[in-house]
Amino acid sequence: MIVVVFGVFLLTMLVVTAVAVVRTENLFVAVMLMSIFSLLMAANFFILDAADVALTEAAIGAGITTVIFLGALALTAQSEQAAVSPKGRFAALAVVTVLAMVMIWATFDKPRLGDPDAPVHQHVAPWYLEQTPELIGIPNVVTAVLGTFRGYDTLGEVFVVFAACIGVLFVLSAGGIRDRSKEADAESIGLKHHLIPKVVGRLLVPFIVLFGLYVQFHGEYGPGGGFQAGAIIATGVILYALLEGETNALRALPRRVLLGMVVGGALLYTLVGVAGILLGGNFLDYSVLASNPVVGQQIGIILIEAGVGITVCGSLLSIFHAFAAREAS
């Protein structure tokens, strides 16, 4: 009962925050509200028994997305102008109201929340839950499905992240890049003159990175894995960049290394798949990687999770630096 009340409260707050994001004209406020929205969403996911997804949403939605939005705001505008006429606004309101009504009406055909007889719980899900301990031998079924049962899908997602990162670098690297050598002194200060963020932040950075590594290597046993770990480690490095200045962050992790991570992670994932073929199995069939199929599966999952983590971390940091290096027009 208490969980239901809590869930209803969180979902109500979610709607309120979403309305506030759309209504406010100050874009900085909108982005910060969006971060709160993501955090509320993560709490909701946790209540709905999706620990892995909650961790991902908290690290990426509330953390990295906010930083990227702020980076873009610094290059564009701080507030929006009311552009659409009242007539257009009423038309849009009418359209979305009808749409919401239709969808709410349609929900009455859906199974209730938590209904064990819902169609979604009937097909492959019970098989995954039954077979994972036997075939894969790891406790976290989400990691097992992500890594092996749906390995093709995850490989595709990694390449989407890879392609998006390359796209951002292409779009943002043409012209207008700040000349670092001339204004390096002014820029590299970072938050050094703010004592409290500096002291607290410097203490936090190593622990954030350590926690990221824990999430990476503990992903088979608890909530976690490459996607979350990559985002958490990237958050730690971004915090370092904010505290010590971008130049120092790039000295620690140069652009070339970051690009190598983006490419190397995706390549590692693919190579594990190809190794499966060379050893006589199918593409992304890890059971041939060791003499014992279960051990082979575990080796495969650890390797591909490492590939995912490296690519995600490299991509997010490359994107952050691409926005940070751009000169405001």
Add this chain to the structure above:
Amino acid sequence: MELLGYFNYWVFAVVLVIGFYAVIAKGNLIKKLLGLAIFQSAVFLMYITMDKIEGGTAPIIKEGVEGQLYSNPLPQVLILTAIVVGVSMTAMGLALVVRIKEAYGSIEESVILEEDHSS
């Protein structure tokens, strides 16, 4: 109590249209992208709502525990990867917005359209 079982789906519908409203009714390109992010989060909420099973827990199997129900891992995997792809796409959109600002000097749709028509 019976109706509360649908509450998550109602919130999904409402949040979805709030995001959609921002995409169609706001002229500011960053606001549109924020709307798109809200829209996408609503879809995540719908998927994760479906994974819940009464009396279940997160799908991390504990050895020696019999008869424990676990929530459905499949929607979780789909949404986990979708969140990461979502942030990549948002970054791509923002990169394009930054270039539009440099080319047109504004990120308001009305100004951009005016400049397109006058040239």
